[in-house]
Amino acid sequence: MPNSPNLVLPYIEAAQAQKHVTHNDGLRVLDAAVQLSVLDRDLTSPPASPSDGDRYIPASGATGDWSGKDLNIAAWQDGAWAFLAPREGWLCWVADEDVLVVWDGSQWIDAGNVASLNPASGGLVGVNATADTTNRLSVTAPAALFNAEVDNFNFKGNKSAVGDTVSFQLQQGFTTYGEFGLIGDNDLSFKVSDGTSFFTSFKIGNADGEMAMEQPLGLKAYSKSSLPPVSPAGRLIWVWDDADGAQVAYSDGGGWKRIKDGTAVA
Incomplete structure (x- = not known):
């Protein structure tokens, strides 16, 4: 009997007797695979008293009724274990860890550790924060680390035209009080603000490296x-x-x- 290519759901044949059997088998697969969530992924042996519908990911080295089904989806249905072999890209919620995992073709990995988000869906990435169309990467954390993979590491900000701005803004209460970067031209400018108005302290010319004080210099x-x-x-x-x-x-x-x-x- 032919099956569907992705979830291997059984098709009902023409003039088939007892069509409900095939139909119900397909529903069982859907019940196990759709909105996939498992209770645990660390057990190597089946729980003693599972409830109907309980799902697990048997850990490597599974034994008993799970033997040979390492890393599959094990679903307790109608008094027996049914197994689904995951396909690359399947997402699964692990309830006891409160973590989303994805099958990469050979193992379940945390969805946050997927090797590539290129581009990230929707262009928005939030880490303990909500990104928006202006702040497309938003991070709330005590610190952020960018580490050199080999020897050197460069922070880069690129603007489209000379009259545009690429800068670092230093804020308190989401109000900018300090800013430095290429602000409206290609000279390196350092600015401060009282929360309303900005004052340029000094500039370093991109053509000659000459520093020009924009405010009086106070000596100690x-x-x-x-x-x-x-x-x-x-x-x-x-x-x-x-x-x-x-x-x-x-x-x-x-x-x-x-x-x-x-x-x-x-």
């Missing part, structure tokens, strides 16, 4: 008695009690010098 203030170490050279500070009045000073690696005349802070 020191007294003559509390000057920081002179190394490394090239740093700038504000000395508020120099003998000639408040001064901007620089370190030459050997001492702190007034920037106005190169003499030592005194």
